[in-house]
Amino acid sequence: MSALNFSSARRVDGQSSVMLVGLGHGAIHWVAATYILLMEFIRTDLGLTYLETTFFGTIFYIASFSTNLFSGPAIDLFGRRVIFQGISLIIGAVALALFIMSPNYAVLCALIAVIGMSNNLWHPAAISFLSSRHPESRGYVLAIHASGANLGDLIAPAVVGALMMWLGVWQTTAAIATIPVFVVAAIIFIYLLPKDTPLEKPETPKGSSSLSGYFSGFSSAFKNRLVLGLALMAGFRSMAQTGLLIFVPLYVASRFGGDALAMGAAMSVMQIGGLIAGLIAGTVSDTVGRKPIALGGTLSTTLVIFALAFIDNQTVFVVGVAILGFFLYAIRPVVHSWLMDMVPPHLGGSATSVMFGTQSILSTLTPIIGGLIADAYGLVYVFYFLAGLMLISNLITMTLPNTGKPADSAPNA
Numbered sequence: 107m108s109a110l111n112f113s114s115a116r117r118v119d120g121q122s123s124v125m126l127v128g129l130g131h132g133a134i135h136w137v138a139a140t141y142i143l144l145m146e147f148i149r150t151d152l153g154l155t156y157l158e159t160t161f162f163g164t165i166f167y168i169a170s171f172s173t174n175l176f177s178g179p180a181i182d183l184f185g186r187r188v189i190f191q192g193i194s195l196i197i198g199a200v201a202l203a204l205f206i207m208s209p210n211y212a213v214l215c216a217l218i219a220v221i222g223m224s225n226n227l228w229h230p231a232a233i234s235f236l237s238s239r240h241p242e243s244r245g246y247v248l249a250i251h252a253s254g255a256n257l258g259d260l261i262a263p264a265v266v267g268a269l270m271m272w273l274g275v276w277q278t279t280a281a282i283a284t285i286p287v288f289v290v291a292a293i294i295f296i297y298l299l300p301k302d303t304p305l306e307k308p309e310t311p312k313g314s315s316s317l318s319g320y321f322s323g324f325s326s327a328f329k330n331r332l333v334l335g336l337a338l339m340a341g342f343r344s345m346a347q348t349g350l351l352i353f354v355p356l357y358v359a360s361r362f363g364g365d366a367l368a369m370g371a372a373m374s375v376m377q378i379g380g381l382i383a384g385l386i387a388g389t390v391s392d393t394v395g396r397k398p399i400a401l402g403g404t405l406s407t408t409l410v411i412f413a414l415a416f417i418d419n420q421t422v423f424v425v426g427v428a429i430l431g432f433f434l435y436a437i438r439p440v441v442h443s444w445l446m447d448m449v450p451p452h453l454g455g456s457a458t459s460v461m462f463g464t465q466s467i468l469s470t471l472t473p474i475i476g477g478l479i480a481d482a483y484g485l486v487y488v489f490y491f492l493a494g495l496m497l498i499s500n501l502i503t504m505t506l507p508n509t510g511k512p513a514d515s516a517p518n519a
Contacts, residue, residue, distance in 0.1 A: 126294060130291075132255060132261075145160075146159075164471075174462055187455075195294070198225065246388055268366075339499050349488060361485065397506060398508070402436075403440070404437060410430040472492075
């Protein structure tokens with residue numbers, strides 16, 4: 107295939123399926139964005155400290171990590187990727203809807219853990235589904251997938267913020283916000299389930315079971331130094347992203363006295379740049395390779411996060427957050443494509459679990475460390491910490507080989 111450009115990208119077969127999986131990704135992120143926006147109101151209502159509030163994020167990522175121990179291998183073993191996508195949406199929506207019956211902190215922690223599990227049940231299924239069907243344009247199709255996440259993260263804070271202003275009760279707001287997620291899950295089951303056919307798998311060696319073969323493949327992915335290096339790079343980037351999603355709305359409320367709409371706006375504008383940049387970066391990476399795009403994104407993100415700590419005007423701060431989103435989310439589809447370049451298609455789910463497991467376990471630290479910093483020194487110092495995390499991600503990126511160029515499009519080994 108010749109170098110992919112935007113014209114040829116639009117002619118990729120199965121565009122409707124790609125777009126629908128992207129919509130499902132948006133619904134998964136809608137659930138997470140809803141609980142994140144509501145954290146400030148939960149904190150006020152329950153009288154929590156910043157550390158107790160941000161510990162919700164730690165619970166989320168611990169649950170995500172635990173899910174990765176089985177989700178990727180299970181998806182690769184059974185091969186029914188659409189079923190796993192639909193189940194993840196339903197689980198997350200049910201947990202969020204049960205906020206309406208949440209009487210205390212412990213129950214909320216349990217429900218947020220379920221949301222975290224649903225989040226990482228989605229990614230191995232969706233990313234391997236798209237990548238295996240579009241190996242020569244995976245940068246483009248995974249950019250569509252990432253743009254769906256940006257869309258969910260963009261719309262949810264605005265809608266949920268408006269609902270919260272209207273209803274004034276976070277429990278009811280959370281329950282009503284699940285309606286679009288159930289609708290998307292139904293659409294995915296109806297239209298994508300007929301296409302949910304397992305991939306061809308290598309023959310299992312005589313004397314070994316299919317299950318043992320897949321766990322052997324998972325072990326191979328975990329031992330692959332390139333996969334681990336990329337997972338570590340993505341992990342530090344994810345730590346910074348987690349911190350931004352949690353602490354930007356808290357900072358807007360604390361530093362500028364912003365209400366629910368202002369907090370929602372700050373979260374939403376971060377995604378606008380990501381909607382634009384992710385699609386461009388993913389598609390271009392199919393031509394120039396993954397590494398140059400990732401390097402530019404990580405370095406620019408580091409600089410913008412550091413600059414945000416010095417802004418005293420709310421409007422300028424929100425503009426800065428929008429610029430931040432452009433660079434931060436440009437990296438995401440490129441990293442996912444980079445990973446799929448490194449592994450055979452039938453182990454795409456397992457490799458994705460390795461990456462997302464690394465991201466999850468590292469991201470559990472951000473809310474704790476950030477909460478301690480915020481309680482001890484103030485929220486502004488959290489931004490210095492987050493900039494440092496992105497700098498580490500940038501340094502790791504420099505050590506990784508480039509892939510994704512036409513010369514590198516040979517079948518994975």
